[in-house]
Amino acid sequence: MQTLSRDGKKLAFVGKRDGVFELWEKSLVDGREAPIIVGDYERAYPQWSPDGMRLAYTRVKPFTGKEQVVVWSSESHTEEPVTTLGDPYQVVCDFTPDGKGLLISQIIGDGRKEVWLLPLAAAPHAETSARRIISDPAYDLQQAHFSPDGRWIAFTATINSPQAAEATLYVMPASGGPWTRISESKHWNDKPAWSPDGTTIYFLSNAAGGFFNVWGIRFDPAKGKPVGEPFRVTSFERPSLMIFEYPYAIALSVQQDKLVLTMEETSGSIWVLDNVDQ
Numbered sequence: 001m002q003t004l005s006r007d008g009k010k011l012a013f014v015g016k017r018d019g020v021f022e023l024w025e026k027s028l029v030d031g032r033e034a035p036i037i038v039g040d041y042e043r044a045y046p047q048w049s050p051d052g053m054r055l056a057y058t059r060v061k062p063f064t065g066k067e068q069v070v071v072w073s074s075e076s077h078t079e080e081p082v083t084t085l086g087d088p089y090q091v092v093c094d095f096t097p098d099g100k101g102l103l104i105s106q107i108i109g110d111g112r113k114e115v116w117l118l119p120l121a122a123a124p125h126a127e128t129s130a131r132r133i134i135s136d137p138a139y140d141l142q143q144a145h146f147s148p149d150g151r152w153i154a155f156t157a158t159i160n161s162p163q164a165a166e167a168t169l170y171v172m173p174a175s176g177g178p179w180t181r182i183s184e185s186k187h188w189n190d191k192p193a194w195s196p197d198g199t200t201i202y203f204l205s206n207a208a209g210g211f212f213n214v215w216g217i218r219f220d221p222a223k224g225k226p227v228g229e230p231f232r233v234t235s236f237e238r239p240s241l242m243i244f245e246y247p248y249a250i251a252l253s254v255q256q257d258k259l260v261l262t263m264e265e266t267s268g269s270i271w272v273l274d275n276v277d278q
Contacts, residue, residue, distance in 0.1 A: 001044055004253035004260055005052035006196070011253075011260060012036065012046040012055055023057065028258070037072060037079055045091045049099045056092045056102050061085060069104060069118065069126070081124040089113070093143060097150035102126075103133065105142040113140040115155060134172065143191055147198045150174055152224055154182070154192035154201055169203055171224060182217055182226045189215075191252040201226075202233065202254050204243065211236055212243040214252065214259065233259075 002013035011026045023043040026033035036055065037043070046057040055072045059079070067090050069082040082102065083090060093103040093115065102118045115134035122129035134141050134155060144155040153174050158167045167190050169183040183189035187207040194201060195216075202216045207230075214234040218227035236243055243250060243261055253260040 001046065002251045002253060002260055002262065003046050003048055003055075004255045004258060005048045006050060006255055007052060008256040008258045010048075010052070012048065014044050014046065020062075021060075023055075037077070047092050047094055047102075049095045050097060051099060054095075054099070056082070056095060058090055058092060060088075069102065071120065071123075082118060082120060083123075083127045084125055086127075091142065093155075094145045097146055097148070103144045103146070103153070105144065112137065113142055115141050115144045115153075133176075145192055145194060146174060147194050147221060148196060149198055149221060151221065152198075154194065156190050156192065169201070171201070171219070171226075173224065180224060180226070182219070183230065188212075191250060193252045193254040195254060196256060202252065202259070204250055204252055205230075209237070212250065214243075214261065234261075239264075 002011055004011055009029050011028055013024055014021055015024055021042040021044060023036045023046060024033055025036050042060040042062060044058050046055050048055055053074050058067050059070045060067050065088050066085045067088050068085040069090050069092055070079045071082055072079040089107040091105045093105055095102060100120055103115060104118055105113050105115055108114055114132060117131045117133050118126040119129050134144060139157040139159060142156050144153050146153055151174055152171050154171050156167050157170055166186060167188045168181060169189050169192050170179040170181055172179045182201060187205055189203055189205045191204045192201050198221045199219055200216050201219050202214055204212050205215045206212050213232060213236055215230045216233050217230045220227050250262045
């Protein structure tokens, strides 16, 4: 789990060290890295604000399963609660373009995942003023991201079933309205990420076989429609260097001339033991 700032100069990422998930920041200018904040909580699903001065993420209290959304300031180096500590699965997807709200994916009463908008002005109990943005009884909805101009939201919809093995990407108006499908529904397509100019949506897909790769599709921001066919961006086809195979743990960030991925290296060996009967 990682996220690039819009200027492409710093990366926030989650790493598991000594058995604890920690949130770190790495400068892509000089290579320095350091923990963002240290404490008794685990932290996950970071997202930079449009100005790169704040970081929103989920804070988890160990051994309780309780979570809440918080915002960390790069000026004060402190974090402030946005929601009340409560039930699990409050995943931060994105800031609103004006930086005044957060898109989150959360589980509702019947177990489905929906996309909601949290107004930061209502912190530390923003859940009391939250507004449902995307919902459908047939789908789990996640990975929602605003287009750079704020007019559109790209998101992932998976069939709300334990047997679901497909994920499809859609775009809808940020003001509400019909969904427009932008990927095939017979593969796992996930993690939509807008190009800085809003004319391309990048995403991860296993459409070309068992390995995930980065794909892209052109987008007309005036009409809200995809343009042409999806095109392949990467060709990772070997276990020695591949995109992480479990979608829930994959992250994709695109800013300016940089694309950041969660990668995995896997290797194995065959050993022969002599004299095993002695």
